[in-house]
Amino acid sequence: MAAHSDTLTLPGGQVISRATADAAADWLTLLMSGEASAEQQKQWSQWRKAHADHEAAWQHVESVTGRMKSFGPQPAYTTLSSYGTGGRPASAARRRAVQVLLWGGLATGTGLLASRTNTWHARLADCRSATGEQRRFALEDGTQLLLNTGSAVNLRFNASERRILLVEGEIMVATRHGPGVPADPRPLWVETAEGSIRSLGTRFTVRQHPEHTEHTDVAVQESAVEIAPWGAPGQARVLHAGEQTRFSRDAIDTPGTAGEQTAAWTRGQLLADEQRLGDFLAELGRYRPGMLRVDPQVADLRLSGVFPLADTDRILATLPSVLPVRVQWRTRYWVTVVAA
Template identity: 85%
Template structure:
């Protein structure tokens, strides 16, 4: 069995080995190079048929490259084509570039391989928001979707079911319940790197953390199932929150105000460590926010409007013995006063 850090999680939750992902990237590099002959195409077909994981990996490759190609001169597809052409950079660099474009936005055993500038997968998502931005989407079934800062989702709706794939970030889902309007009979799931959340007619938030998923239910209930423990589903009711990994779901606890404060455009702190407060604030700002370890354990409380993060930083010296250093608009460090 592959080590935990040697796996890749495809959209939908299928786990493949890193070796299979790398092999798919190598085949794409070869096929796009124009150097593959009839024998290479035959071997590629044999590889796809040798194992179901190989075909699943290749289907993901075709999904990514197809969506990039449809965007025409989008930089992702331009780069992918360039690194696959004759006379281009050496194979090692070419291979690495293709791997990043294909797999850089997916989850691994050690968490999402995402960056502050976003991933190619996020940039191609059906619904997405930029850093510091919140966006609302009305889906075809009447579901309302609110994306928090730096978030991205893909939608997989068909005649049988509705699936919202959380690529990165945080969302609030509100299903439609109007008097006289029939309820959509298709089940609705939100899927993350760790598992799935089935809506039971509700309003709830889901956040993708580096190695776990957080869920809070505001109305009604949801049912959570971890990918690695499908027989251990847990129902979460209104006013409860929990987190889960691929193997286990934590016992639920009461949902705190801080969890849903972002849906009102607020950052709420209740005796919160300064280090944790600034890490959360950092999600809503382009650039970097750092704190001196000497003051990271200071505590603060308050309700802060996320519409003006500069103002939040400027307020800190009035409530704590700290000083804010601005190297640039995008590089801020909080140090002792």
Template identity: 50%
Template sequence: MSRAALPAISDAVAQQAADWLTVLMSDEAGGQQRRDWQHWRDADPEHARAWQQIEAFSQRFGQVHKGAATQALAGAAPPAASHKRRQLLVWLGVAGGAGMLAAQTGAWDEVRTLRADYRTATGERRDITLADGSALSLNTGSAVNVRFDGKRRLIELLAGEILIVSGHGAGTGVASNAPLVVATREGLVRALGTRFSVRQQDGQSYVAVFESAVEIRPLDGIGASLLLPAGRSTTFTRRHAAAPHAVGIYADAWSRGQMIVDDVTLGEFLTDLSRYRPGVIRCAPEVAQLRLSGVFPLFDTERILNMLPNSLPVQVRSRTRYWVSVEPAP
């Protein structure tokens, strides 16, 4: 089967494969880690296919790191791609009278993420004060480029999730009248004097507004933009925005180093927790629908996992620190 005919590898599996590559290339990789990796690889045909693409990429270029591995899994072209194609992936500048920007995206997202102005590793959080006085918080596994000058205030979200409290161009050389714009792969989010978060997801962007409002303009959308007021959230693709709904009361808890949940399923909880921890967290189907509530400290995911048997009929089995399984209690 040709590479073009292969089904797409999901972002989650691509990230898992890249994490395993990191483990196997580290000094900690031993016999047990390799057996755990083989178990992961053989557990699902998609896992095996993802690893085949990593091997093909590695053989072609002799060496590989986590970012390049994820690039390969996403079906990216090699670094020898033409200069013309690379040109398609750069910012095109201020667009028309709206003062907004348009981005071209594609194969080089992972490369650009590695070279981002600001980024965080898995489990890391970072707070930054920008040149205009805006406060920017990066959640786990996030990356942004910041382009502030005399004509524009642009934050390009390459990966992950950010929280912004917009400033007013107070910094030297920053255009005080230019709109603060967050660009994602799907479109543009313009701040209207506000506090809001933006998350880059697979094929869509998520926006939540906590104060004031934002204007959302899908990249390929036709017609009026969407005005999203405080207390509302939505997702949008390159073509359209979904109907707004209420913001979760704890949607910004991560910016305080907390994970707060209220009556969510264990499966949902562990999926979210996996964003903050390298490796794999597996939830057995028998316990995935159990429900829990609580306040959990994101700085210590090991502690969170160890707390689960105190409130749910589960056991947590750790083959290595990179492979954890939550199963029914014996």
């Protein structure tokens, strides 16, 4: 959910104001608090009937919470209520959590936008992978979708278009195309928090980086894609096979050559070419649960190699043979690489 937009677009295409969305979130938190009086419940009913946008917003709320109920009799959203005893507002952070839960996966203004690194949206996503896992999905149009570690996407396919919303992580998209293969007339987009990537009959990878970095990486292995940042759609750029780039909501970096490492993960490999040890371990940490740290004294050491991702413990165990370091294992989930 963009930070500075006044509108949201519901999955059915109806545009509502942010004020309406926030009001729906407030009603949910009040009703789930168990503190709503009969008069407040009456006011809630009147609010729904007062405008078509109110009812549309509430239908979305019921859709989201209905899906969450499948996780058990005490769904987690009940703990996010922004109302304490007596209906008094609780912390702004808790109220914000409910809003993100309900609206974080919606676009602002012109289409659907993936939320960024949101635990609940990832858990509820149509396709998802666990930490250290890679999963392949065959979509209804013949598109092949490969999810890297800790990734999640939502699918929005209809009669006129196909949209893949990258909630978090990294994916490879391979469209069904080639001699003798009938072209699907519906456009195909991948959407991230920064913008959209339109497939032009191709194979490409997309990585949504964590919130504090605010950028998306794209690399094209076959054919081409067109990238359009949400904040600067007029700056759309075509990226061709063998190229990669990074873009934010407002700009696209100058494309460069896509290195082997950009798609190495699709072959189950992690490539390093004179890479800083600190950067290498940060990347390796994506593929294993727990905490993986590096002592600043050795973070700038460089290494090269091809490492199989199927066994991250083995990768760590090999480091002392190529660098002057040792690996401290407090537990399997708390590992630090320090000077030898």
